[in-house]
Amino acid sequence: MNIYDIAELAGVSIATVSRVVNDSPMVSEKTKRRVRKVMEENNYTPNVFARGLGLDSMKTVGLMCPNVADAYMARAVAYLEQNLKEYGYDCILYCSGYDDEERRVAVNSILQKRIDALVLIGSSYAEDDEDSEKVEYIREAAKQVPVFMMNGCIRGENIYCALCNDFQAAHMAVTELIQTGKEDILFLSDSHSYSANQKLKGYQQALRDAGMPVNEKLCVYAENRIDRVRDLLLSRNDLMFDAVFATEDGLAIGALKYAKKRNLSVPRDISIIGYNNSELSVCCDPELSTVDSRGERLCKIIIDSMMLRLKNREIRSKVYANGFLVRRETTDF
Amino acid sequence: MNIYDIAELAGVSIATVSRVVNDSPMVSEKTKRRVRKVMEENNYTPNVFARGLGLDSMKTVGLMCPNVADAYMARAVAYLEQNLKEYGYDCILYCSGYDDEERRVAVNSILQKRIDALVLIGSSYAEDDEDSEKVEYIREAAKQVPVFMMNGCIRGENIYCALCNDFQAAHMAVTELIQTGKEDILFLSDSHSYSANQKLKGYQQALRDAGMPVNEKLCVYAENRIDRVRDLLLSRNDLMFDAVFATEDGLAIGALKYAKKRNLSVPRDISIIGYNNSELSVCCDPELSTVDSRGERLCKIIIDSMMLRLKNREIRSKVYANGFLVRRETTDF
DNA sequence: CTGAAAGCGCTAACAC
């Protein structure tokens, strides 16, 4: 059943049918009704390919992230998909992995689908060094479609970024720790992404602002796996700390497991703050204080800007949201 | 840059270019090389829409689930996407929500994208009553594309199901509980899906097989939210139980929180078993014994069958995988 | 082994 069939059955031309499909105002209500009736009776739906060919768009946006199995990204994808759908856009999903070459390939593949916009989810798409050659493929992509980065930041034409102000959030969280009397605060991270580095800077600045020393040794990196983190901390007898600021909830829980193994009381002997306010943070015991990094807010910003951008309106190329601390049992307050 | 440009530059006809693109054997290696060179030099990629129009396929599969933010579904989506990509298929993602009407709409929307296959993730797509009118829209969809159900089961032409043998898994888990001397085992669930009902039957059968009574009161349903479950159990003073078999890890953790609040020792006073072997199960304290419901295995089965099916081979319409118990601290063993 | 040409189903400019 195609447009010709409908046209014939309705006794009009295909142009008219097309107009009805696109709800053009230049068709009389009467014919519209008639054509619509035929379409419904025959359960007609326009062929998306033909439509795409003509319009060079299929109303699809590409969603790309290193790994949807990650809770943070999954939440973002869920939110974006949900809302994009309401604007009539479908999503094609692409998990790129964390490897640079894989990513380049992934972006090129997804571009071939003639998506209307691309959103890159997660801070791993941007190294700290904004001008790195490594992200040239993203600038290249932006020549074809508008690129939206969630928690990443690359300066460039047609690239739009929405980020949590990680510096501010980390500063706030660490300051909180300091105020409860903690003196040796461990910075625990699993990455050197732009975002992770912002958190590090916030951590360091908070210490300086409080007139405390910044001990390089207290900055440790570990794979984001609970058992690994626990074992690593257990093995580092050289480290003395009475608080942990982790850049991911998973890391924080690793620290919690470490504390338990060491028979340390939380938060008395050791306070812990995580990041992302994920489901994990309420599973553990005691429950984890954590920074809410405003995932939903960022998604919303991205969708709103995208819709404006697709109408060729001017939009801001960089928007921040402030994180806030969710206080639970792993900190005093 | 389209097929005509390439044809001209390579000094051949568009038909030949098309053949090269599709790696047809009826082109001499020599011309193939020449054409390929031109394509690469000009960075040519065929227009997917035009291609779709001709082939009536864009090598895309539709992935549908109620909610990707759910860890189980996110993992499934991640796995499927990853592997489908290797076969040259892209994924369009559609989160349908849990409402019946939404689902119907979702399936129809996704079908309009002319996907090559549809996979329905999660047991919520199938009610226990296999012949329910409610799932007619799925049978309807199967008339257009092969439908693959992960953990759902509907009998029908062109519908293929891969499921965890939840009956067996539940039976095994509950039997384990019984063997450690537990007598009042609570069945805790959040749904009446096909899958949830299989678990219930497994639970009941295990009790019967052990010559124990099946107490209807010990079968409770709650929303899958840690705090809700905890509060619900706290409020049910009429319930006496020394073990919990939960159909989701989240529910089990709710029970764990309940135990803690009540100052019950786990697993001595109360043993707990969850379901899905999710990340949550190792976050909590003590760590959760849980049924591994073989998500990856099911995904793999689905992909393998899909590839066969798309080559018009015969495949089995229903395949089971057996679950197994991951023993951790919430049970004795 | 290669080329010419007829679609695929729709949009949009143009004519009436």
Next chain:
DNA sequence: GTGTTAGCGCTTTCAG
């Protein structure tokens, strides 16, 4: 308001 028609870029007979 409505119809005619020329594309959109590719696949696929059918000839040669």
